[in-house]
Amino acid sequence: xxxxxxxxxxxxxxxxxxxxxxxxxxxxxxxxxxxxxxxxxxxxxxxxxxxxxxxxxxxxxxxxxxxxxxxxxxxxxxxxxxxxxxxxxxxxxxxxxxxxxxxxxxxxxxxxxxxxxxxxxxxxxxxxxxxxxxxxxxxxxxxxxxxxxxxxxxxxxxxxxxxxxxxxxxxxxxxxxxxxxxxxxxxxxxxxxxxxxxxxxxxxxxxxxxxxxxxxxxxxxxxxxxxxxxxxxxxxxxxxxxxxxxxxxxxxxxxxxxxxxxxxxxxxxxxxxxxxxxxxxxxxxxxxxxxxxxxxxxxxxxxxxxxxxxxxxxxxxxxxxxxxxxxxxxxxxxxxxxxxxxxxxxxxxxxxxxxxxxxxxxxxxxxxxxxxxxxxxxxxxxxxxxxxxxxxxxxxxxxxxxxxxxxxxxxxxxxx
Ligand code: SF4
Ligand code: SF4
Numbered sequence: 411x412x413x414x415x416x417x418x419x420x421x422x423x424x425x426x427x428x429x430x431x432x433x434x435x436x437x438x439x440x441x442x443x444x445x446x447x448x449x450x451x452x453x454x455x456x457x458x459x460x461x462x463x464x465x466x467x468x469x470x471x472x473x474x475x476x477x478x479x480x481x482x483x484x485x486x487x488x489x490x491x492x493x494x495x496x497x498x499x500x501x502x503x504x505x506x507x508x509x510x511x512x513x514x515x516x517x518x519x520x521x522x523x524x525x526x527x528x529x530x531x532x533x534x535x536x537x538x539x540x541x542x543x544x545x546x547x548x549x550x551x552x553x554x555x556x557x558x559x560x561x562x563x564x565x566x567x568x569x570x571x572x573x574x575x576x577x578x579x580x581x582x583x584x585x586x587x588x589x590x591x592x593x594x595x596x597x598x599x600x601x602x603x604x605x606x607x608x609x610x611x612x613x614x615x616x617x618x619x620x621x622x623x624x625x626x627x628x629x630x631x632x633x634x635x636x637x638x639x640x641x642x643x644x645x646x647x648x649x650x651x652x653x654x655x656x657x658x659x660x661x662x663x664x665x666x667x668x669x670x671x672x673x674x675x676x677x678x679x680x681x682x683x684x685x686x687x688x689x690x691x692x693x694x695x696x697x698x699x700x701x702x703x704x705x706x707x708x709x710x711x712x713x714x715x716x717x718x719x720x721x722x723x724x725x726x727x728x729x730x731x732x733x734x735x736x737x738x739x740x741x742x743x744x745x746x747x748x749x750x751x752x753x754x755x756x757x758x759x760x761x762x763x764x765x766x767x768x769x770x771x772x773x774x775x776x777x778x779x780x781x782x783x784x785x786x787x788x789x790x791x792x793x794x795x796x797x798x799x800x801x802x803x804x805x806x807x808x809x810x811x812x813x814x815x816x817x818x819x820x821x822x823x824x825x826x
Contacts, residue, residue, distance in 0.1 A: 439519055443477035445509045446470070452503035452513060457755045458496055461769050466493045469503035469513050476520040491528035494520050496766055498759035499641055501726035515684075518640055525643030531765040535642050538761065542634050542651070549579060549606050570767075571802035573607045580609035586627050587616055593623035597664040599655075599678070599693060601671035602634050603794035611670055611794065614821035615696065619668075621824060622706055631658040635674040638760055640681070652682045659690040667693045670817055672724035672793050673760075680727065695724065696817060697733035697792055709823035710742040716819075717786035718746065719777065719800070720753035721793035734792055734816050741823045749780040749789075758799035774803040781811060788812040790819055 452469035453459045459468025466475065475493055478484040494517060503513045521528075528535075541548040552575045563569045580600050596619055604612045612628070619626045633655050636648035655678070659667055667690055669675040675695045682689040694702075716738055724730045731753070738746050757763065757773030764770075777800070781789045789811055791797060800813045 440480045455502040486527040491524040500722035521643035576609045579605040580612035589625045595625045597627040599669040601674040614817045672721045676723040676727035701733040715786045717784045719791040725753045756799045
């Protein structure tokens with residue numbers, strides 16, 4: 411098959427070819443998998459394929475494996491499960507597939523059927539599954555571990571970088587920030603990373619919103635968005651969390667529910683409707699919110715050269731790329747420079763970081779090299795997960811740049 415420069419023509423031929431080689435089946439899932447024309451375009455942007463050059467570790471190979479499993483031509487096994495669970499769910503493949511297969515979605519579905527065959531990281535998966543309903547207990551245990559054991563173990567080279575566990579979860583700090591000059595009312599969907607690791611980012615967002623005249627609600631009844639559970643194949647459990655969040659947040663009287671975590675935002679906007687037929691109304695990403703509402707303050711920073719890293723779920727998942735750059739360009743004193751492949755994954759991808767450590771480190775190191783090659787003094791991103799990975803990789807490389815979430819930058823720029 412020859413790639414035609416006009417994508418529409420290419421899609422037409424691809425679809426005709428798909429109908430010819432892949433007869434339709436009764437199953438919608440198999441039907442979706444059968445649309446693959448094996449063109450391999452998705453491989454060119456798949457980080458796990460590019461890292462291993464193994465067909466089965468790339469998007470096309472995974473779609474083929476799932477198709478053969480669904481058609482009962484293959485039996486589930488640990489080896490096949492490993493190929494499906496090693497996907498980072500980054501979504502880089504989804505936007506380039508000429509026939510529009512939602513590859514991350516078929517992978518989520520495939521993981522449900524393969525979870526019992528997947529032996530790697532069993533303990534970590536069981537621990538994560540068990541922790542989600544007991545986040546406050548786990549938070550206390552991790553605090554204790556960090557206080558007593560982490561430093562000596564890290565010094566001995568026995569454990570990797572671990573972000574600081576907050577002394578108090580963000581959503582335990584306050585419920586409503588009143589504003590005398592109220593122009594509107596907004597709520598924050600913090601997500602587990604902000605609640606337990608980066609409450610200062612939640613505080614920065616509250617400061618910005620208060621200074622703009624909003625009353626801010628931080629909702630105690632928030633549950634995990636469900637992304638970690640769904641990514642492990644525990645769909646029913648993820649649906650339970652989705653329903654809890656939908657019920658809680660749709661009761662809050664607010665013009666917008668603002669999220670600082672692109673994974674939470676993408677899951678709530680894109681997956682909750684598929685899983686439950688409903689979603690949290692008015693949920694917006696922080697960059698979208700400030701682009702639409704504007705920032706009514708002078709923004710100025712001590713002269714700084716900044717490069718922006720696109721989180722996968724924000725750029726591939728939600729198509730938000732221009733908004734954070736537009737915000738950064740508005741700050742006096744900021745020189746924005748682009749790194750090579752700013753939207754390539756940082757290598758975090760939740761449990762992938764721990765179950766596929768070597769690959770995660772290799773992908774992460776490429777990102778660190780792209781950042782250092784710009785000579786920027788600061789890398790800015792919009793995702794707490796990316797911040798954790800960038801910090802770990804930066805320490806491993808002993809690099810010197812600063813790492814900031816965009817809310818931190820806006821908060822600082824309003825105070826200069
Ligand atoms: S979601 Fe990312 S890692 Fe998974 S198949 Fe697609 S490009 Fe590859
Ligand atoms: S880009 Fe789409 S059609 Fe082409 S190999 Fe990948 S999944 Fe199949």
